[in-house]
Amino acid sequence: MAVSPEVILMDEPASALDPVATLKIEELMRELTEEYTIIVVTHNMQQASRVSDFTAFFSMDEDRAGYLVEYGATTQLFTVPQNKMTEDYVTGRFG
Amino acid sequence: MTRERFEQQLHALLDQVLVLGSMVAQAVHDSLDNLKKRDIAAARCIYEADVKVNEKRYAIESGCITLIATQQPMARDVRFLAAILEIITELERIGDYAKGISKITMLISEETLDPVLVYELEQMAALGLDMLQRALDAFVAGDAVIAREIPSEDSKVDKLYNQLYQKLMEQMRIDITTIDRANHIMWAAHNLERMADRVTNICERIVYVATGEMKELDTTEGFKVGLD
Numbered sequence: 323m324a325v326s327p328e329v330i331l332m333d334e335p336a337s338a339l340d341p342v343a344t345l346k347i348e349e350l351m352r353e354l355t356e357e358y359t360i361i362v363v364t365h366n367m368q369q370a371s372r373v374s375d376f377t378a379f380f381s382m383d384e385d386r387a388g389y390l391v392e393y394g395a396t397t398q399l400f401t402v403p404q405n406k407m408t409e410d411y412v413t414g415r416f417g
Numbered sequence: 418m419t420r421e422r423f424e425q426q427l428h429a430l431l432d433q434v435l436v437l438g439s440m441v442a443q444a445v446h447d448s449l450d451n452l453k454k455r456d457i458a459a460a461r462c463i464y465e466a467d468v469k470v471n472e473k474r475y476a477i478e479s480g481c482i483t484l485i486a487t488q489q490p491m492a493r494d495v496r497f498l499a500a501i502l503e504i505i506t507e508l509e510r511i512g513d514y515a516k517g518i519s520k521i522t523m524l525i526s527e528e529t530l531d532p533v534l535v536y537e538l539e540q541m542a543a544l545g546l547d548m549l550q551r552a553l554d555a556f557v558a559g560d561a562v563i564a565r566e567i568p569s570e571d572s573k574v575d576k577l578y579n580q581l582y583q584k585l586m587e588q589m590r591i592d593i594t595t596i597d598r599a600n601h602i603m604w605a606a607h608n609l610e611r612m613a614d615r616v617t618n619i620c621e622r623i624v625y626v627a628t629g630e631m632k633e634l635d636t637t638e639g640f641k642v643g644l645d
Contacts (some may be wrong), residue, residue: 368489400491402629412491414420 330354332362336369348373367412371400379408422611423488427497430480430494433558434501437508438475438553438598444470446610449542452522453535460522465513470512474505496629497583500622504556507615514608517570521601534581538602541577541609544570548616556623562587566625567616568634581606 332351336344351360351373364370370377377400378393392405403409410416444463451460481498484490488500555563578581585599617634625631 367491371491401495403492409492413494414423414491 327358329359329361332360334363334365336364336366344369367400371396379403379405379411381407381411420488423484423490423494424486425489426480427494427542430477430484430498430501432481433473433507434504435553435557437470437477437505438549440470440473441508441515442511443608444512445518445542445546448515448518448522449539450528452518452538455526455530457523457526460519461561464519464523467512467516469609470509474509477505478502480633493626496626500550500626504619506536508616509551511612511615514612517608521605525598525601526625530599530602534602536582537577537581538605538609540614541574541606543573543579544577545609545613545616548574548613549619552616552619552623555620556626559623559627561624561627564620564627565634567620571613571617574610576607 335351337348339347348369351362354360355375362370362373374396376394378394379391379399380388381391382388392399392403392408394404398404399408400412402413407416444466447614448463450456451463468504481502485495485498485517488494548570551563552567554560555567585603589599621632621634624634
């Protein structure tokens with residue numbers, strides 16, 4: 323905050339935290355969105371669907387890691403994903 | 418990771434929806450048969466067995482809620498479970514129509530029924546039940562194309578209902594002593610007309626599961642008489 327950023331990157335901000343601490347982090351994130359854009363990296367589907375307005379799903383193949391599979395409104399991505407890989411991932415049927 | 422247990426639970430719920438569908442389809446079929454034969458005892462059985470339909474609906478609803486709470490379904494899974502919650506409500510209401518027709522059979526036990534009118538009621542029931550069976554097949558197959566086609570057939574049921582309505586109104590105008598009987602027949606017809614409307618609602622949910630699209634499937638064709 324000291325350097326007045328426009329964007330804050332949070333990499334697994336609630337990793338290994340208990341549910342109460344996780345909730346506090348998520349509430350703080352919501353408060354911060356009034357002034358900042360937050361990009362959060364998480365592997366927790368429920369957390370992603372709870373805290374975000376937009377979601378990007380990245381995956382990896384043999385040649386590269388972190389390529390974008392699908393991006394869209396969170397409500398859309400978790401209820402009607404357009405990409406089969408996203409569908410498989412959010413429903414836990416990947417691999 | 419394939420979530421085998423979750424898959425099994427979803428399949429088990431689908432099976433139960435089909436059981437509920439068979440229960441109400443049989444109840445509608447039998448309720449018409451009893452009306453035709455004026456079998457009061459059998460009509461009472463269907464009337465009282467509606468509680469089993471309701472219990473089955475609540476059991477499925479409870480199963481859906483448990484899966485939502487414990488499995489955190491997403492995407493197609495959450496659409497599927499949301500659709501089941503809606504579809505079982507529609508099926509339960511179809512069961513109520515069978516109950517309503519059974520009640521009419523009990524009420525008109527002493528009255529003579531015009532076989533032509535009964536035949537027309539049977540035609541309405543046959544069309545509605547055929548729509549229901551194909552809708553449930555489409556649900557199992559996840560077939561949005563068939564689900565979109567079925568509601569257009571509702572107009573055939575509406576047409577039969579309109580014909581029957583006009584005929585009964587004419588009878589009542591000519592002979593006021595037929596009012597009670599005609600009114601009962603009209604209610605039976607109304608129940609069957611509504612059954613086809615319920616199938617349309619089921620089809621909307623099948624399209625939603627398959628495509629994520631939630632919108633009304635148009636069945637309006639011609640003028641509808643009576644109450645909705």
